[in-house]
Amino acid sequence: MQKIPKQECTAEFKEQAAKRVKYGKSVVAQEVGLVEQTLRNWVKAFDVAVDLRRKSPTFLHWHAEHLGADNHRTLAIREGFAHGFHALTDDCELIDLHTAAYKPEAEAGLNALDPRIAIDWPRPVSEISAPDRQHALLDDGYSGIRVT
Structure with missing residues (x-):
């Protein structure tokens, strides 16, 4: 990506x-x-962005960064990308800053283990939140989202 x-x-x-x-x-x-x-050593996370932009040359490609106090990295995620993270330490807390107010009706998600995206998680994904477990795998007809 x-x-x-x-x-x-x-x-x-x-x-x-x-x-x-x-x-x-x-x-x-x-x-x-x-x-x-x-x-x-307290807070470490694997932060992931997935390109969902329709007709993008990197459609469904993902990019990740290891975040932690020891490397001072952040990940800026543009419109049209999905965002997720994998906590690599207990009690991991991330702060997301957004460009617009939260709208529950606009919330959607991807299955973290979707083989079509094939994110190479650094550790086995052992815990997934109840809402995130509800996300289905992408079907072959999924063509992305339109970004204006």
Whole structure:
């Protein structure tokens, strides 16, 4: 899958990220006596984007990044891509920032184990949330979504 060009973060994103670092690392770590090295091993996730854009040359291709405190990576996901993640540590918490308000009626999903997409998960997928277990496999007639 093609890499998404690096873009500048919005002021809101930077503010939220700074708050997360301030409260997640400095204050909490000091209160419980943890050092930064310990925190680096706490949160790790395999973050995935799948191209669902109709007629895209990368239709149904996926791209993933290993996210964690030790590599400072993020993944920006454009319109027309599905997003999912696989927690690689217990109690993993991710924050998603969106360009529009959440609309429950617009929510949809893919089956994480769909062979048509064939995501190479770094570990066996042992737990899937109840709503995510309801997602069917894509059929051969699925042609993607139209992005304007």
